[in-house]
Amino acid sequence: MSKRYTIGIDYGTESGRAVLIDLADGAEVAEHVTPYAHGVMAKQLPKGGVMLEPEWALQHPRDYIDVLEQSVPKVLAEAGVHPSDVIGIGIDFTACTMLPIDEDGEPLCFHTAFANRPHAWVKLWKHHAAQDEANEINRIGAERGEAFLQRYGGKYSSEWMIAKVWQIFNEDRQLFDEADAFLEGTDWVTSQMTGTIVRNSCTAGYKAMWHKQDGYPEDVFFEALHPDLKRLTATKLRGDIRAPGEAAGNLTKEMAERMGLLPGIAVAVGNVDAHVSVPATGVVTPGKLVMAMGTSICHLVLAEEEKEVEGMCGVVEDGIVPGYFGYEAGQSAVGDIFAWFMEHGVTSDLVEEAKQKNIPLHALLEEKAAAYQPGETGLLALDWWNGNRSTLVDTNLSGIILGMTLQTKSEEIYRTLLEATAFGTKKIIEAFTKAGVEINELVACGGLPQKNNLLMQIFADITNLEIKVAASKQTPALGAAMYASVAAGEAAGGYATIFAAAEKMARVQERSYKPNAERAQVYKEIYKEYSKLHDYFGKGENDVMKTLRSVRDKTKGGVVHA
Numbered sequence: 015m016s017k018r019y020t021i022g023i024d025y026g027t028e029s030g031r032a033v034l035i036d037l038a039d040g041a042e043v044a045e046h047v048t049p050y051a052h053g054v055m056a057k058q059l060p061k062g063g064v065m066l067e068p069e070w071a072l073q074h075p076r077d078y079i080d081v082l083e084q085s086v087p088k089v090l091a092e093a094g095v096h097p098s099d100v101i102g103i104g105i106d107f108t109a110c111t112m113l114p115i116d117e118d119g120e121p122l123c124f125h126t127a128f129a130n131r132p133h134a135w136v137k138l139w140k141h142h143a144a145q146d147e148a149n150e151i152n153r154i155g156a157e158r159g160e161a162f163l164q165r166y167g168g169k170y171s172s173e174w175m176i177a178k179v180w181q182i183f184n185e186d187r188q189l190f191d192e193a194d195a196f197l198e199g200t201d202w203v204t205s206q207m208t209g210t211i212v213r214n215s216c217t218a219g220y221k222a223m224w225h226k227q228d229g230y231p232e233d234v235f236f237e238a239l240h241p242d243l244k245r246l247t248a249t250k251l252r253g254d255i256r257a258p259g260e261a262a263g264n265l266t267k268e269m270a271e272r273m274g275l276l277p278g279i280a281v282a283v284g285n286v287d288a289h290v291s292v293p294a295t296g297v298v299t300p301g302k303l304v305m306a307m308g309t310s311i312c313h314l315v316l317a318e319e320e321k322e323v324e325g326m327c328g329v330v331e332d333g334i335v336p337g338y339f340g341y342e343a344g345q346s347a348v349g350d351i352f353a354w355f356m357e358h359g360v361t362s363d364l365v366e367e368a369k370q371k372n373i374p375l376h377a378l379l380e381e382k383a384a385a386y387q388p389g390e391t392g393l394l395a396l397d398w399w400n401g402n403r404s405t406l407v408d409t410n411l412s413g414i415i416l417g418m419t420l421q422t423k424s425e426e427i428y429r430t431l432l433e434a435t436a437f438g439t440k441k442i443i444e445a446f447t448k449a450g451v452e453i454n455e456l457v458a459c460g461g462l463p464q465k466n467n468l469l470m471q472i473f474a475d476i477t478n479l480e481i482k483v484a485a486s487k488q489t490p491a492l493g494a495a496m497y498a499s500v501a502a503g504e505a506a507g508g509y510a511t512i513f514a515a516a517e518k519m520a521r522v523q524e525r526s527y528k529p530n531a532e533r534a535q536v537y538k539e540i541y542k543e544y545s546k547l548h549d550y551f552g553k554g555e556n557d558v559m560k561t562l563r564s565v566r567d568k569t570k571g572g573v574v575h576a
């Protein structure tokens with residue numbers, strides 16, 4: 015039999031990456047990236063459209079289709095693989111990245127009548143403007159003793175589906191009424207390939223309050239949010255929900271032509287970038303925390319039981335791999351914090367030095383920061399540049415750097431920011447272990463482990479755990495391709511289960527990062543101080559971050575608003 019392939023497409027924050035994978039061993043035969051033409055719309059709608067409020071982050075659905083039409087033919091051509099050898103396709107996506115659609119599955123933003131309405135567009139995972147709604151969901155959920163709250167670590171995030179839907183309801187009622195359904199981006203793109211809408215249990219469970227045994231919360235809960243939301247789940251969130259590894263359908267003739275593939279091949283149900291990475295690192299059993307490290311970090315771990323973990327993003331039965339409860343926690347900004355610092359915090363002499371040496375600025379700062387020992391900078395930071403996802407679940411928190419003097423250097427701040435993100439991860443690990451969810455080892459994937467050795471060593475020293483690194487440079491796409499092979503099935507040349515696929519297709523690198531006992535000891539001391547700051551600013555003792563934010567919002571554009 016000739017070789018068999020599947021295609022995995024990873025829809026990230028800025029671009030979509032298609033990877034052609036050899037099913038025999040998981041080799042990445044060809045890859046192609048299509049940057050989103052509209053990127054992240056944080057200030058304005060396209061073509062000089064209306065200006066957006068702070069904390070908004072939108073995307074253009076057309077950009078997702080461009081990835082299918084541009085990157086898929088490119089990987090086939092580059093590899094010289096005949097379409098008849100490709101047996102399936104699967105995608106993963108950021109989440110909760112959601113959009114309103116009409117009865118035909120068309121995004122409302124494609125309608126001329128709605129193109130200038132911000133709520134018609136895709137709300138990206140990091141759209142943080144639904145915090146008021148999230149606060150109310152948490153208040154009402156707690157008052158009513160709703161079971162979903164425990165599954166979200168005690169707090170439902172403003173990044174998730176119901177908060178975003180409710181924001182649309184509150185701020186553009188006509189558009190809400192017009193929407194036939196609200197869909198995750200991953201399910202929308204999948205539906206474009208198959209011609210039918212199927213929701214995936216991963217985003218339904220982690221983002222939209224759905225539970226495998228109990229379904230969505232009852233209508234009375236939604237009625238308590240607003241009487242007109244009573245039937246929300248039976249109407250605008252309705253639909254068939256399928257588990258990862260199942261097929262959403264088959265590729266339509268029209269899309270096959272546009273993508274250069276054969277019609278009828280299996281299209282896997284949509285999935286989430288971080289979750290799909292877990293089997294792609296080879297992790298299919300409990301005890302190992304997978305960190306998908308990039309713009310943000312998603313932390314994922316499998317367990318035999320459902321437990322309540324403080325501030326986790328969600329626990330879903332079969333949400334990551336079948337047969338286990340999959341837990342998710344996360345930090346809303348990690349690489350994004352370093353990107354901010356590169357742009358706004360590095361002194362001009364270092365920018366010049368990097369140019370002279372012809373090396374990236376990150377590489378120069380990494381080299382200089384690596385010369386310091388733990389504690390030597392005298393600095394400590396709270397990593398909340400994009401709020402705190404876990405364990406505080408509060409997007410209104412902000413970052414802080416403590417201990418600055420006239421002698422403080424850029425590289426010292428850089429190191430401190432790296433350390434702060436590792437302390438943030440340590441908080442998450444502690445929350446899991448305190449709740450009885452075992453973690454003995456860390457497995458990293460995503461862009462950051464390939465980019466910054468110092469960061470990885472700091473993570474090992476601060477968490478005092480060994481970190482293995484996925485062999486694949488495209489773990490989410492590999493995971494999506496693995497699930498596509500399961501959706502295609504053994505008869506077509508794929509795999510019967512994700513476990514069988516992981517055995518053949520996934521692996522970690524030989525090199526791992528081991529904690530150093532001396533450095534770990536110093537960091538243990540500094541972590542105590544981090545924890546004090548964390549609780550002081552994050553748990554209500556001093557709400558200065560929120561006060562400053564509300565003063566900022568009232569004085570927008572130099573005008574004081576009532």
Ligand SMILES: Nc1ncnc2c1ncn2[C@@H]1O[C@H](COP(=O)(O)OP(=O)(O)O)[C@@H](O)[C@H]1O
Nearest residue numbers: 026027308309349350352353376460461465466
């Ligand atoms: N050398 C580096 N050290 C630390 N962070 C880096 C480095 N180079 C790039 N980054 C950060 O990595 C992030 C991108 O990570 P990546 O995993 O490639 O993307 P994504 O999260 O969108 O999938 C950006 O936020 C960028 O600032």
Ligand SMILES: O=C(CO)[C@@H](O)[C@@H](O)COP(=O)(O)O
Nearest residue numbers: 027108109139288308309310
């Ligand atoms: O929140 C999730 C998954 O639940 C991610 O999609 C989101 O953090 C975005 O991830 P990236 O940092 O773009 O890899």
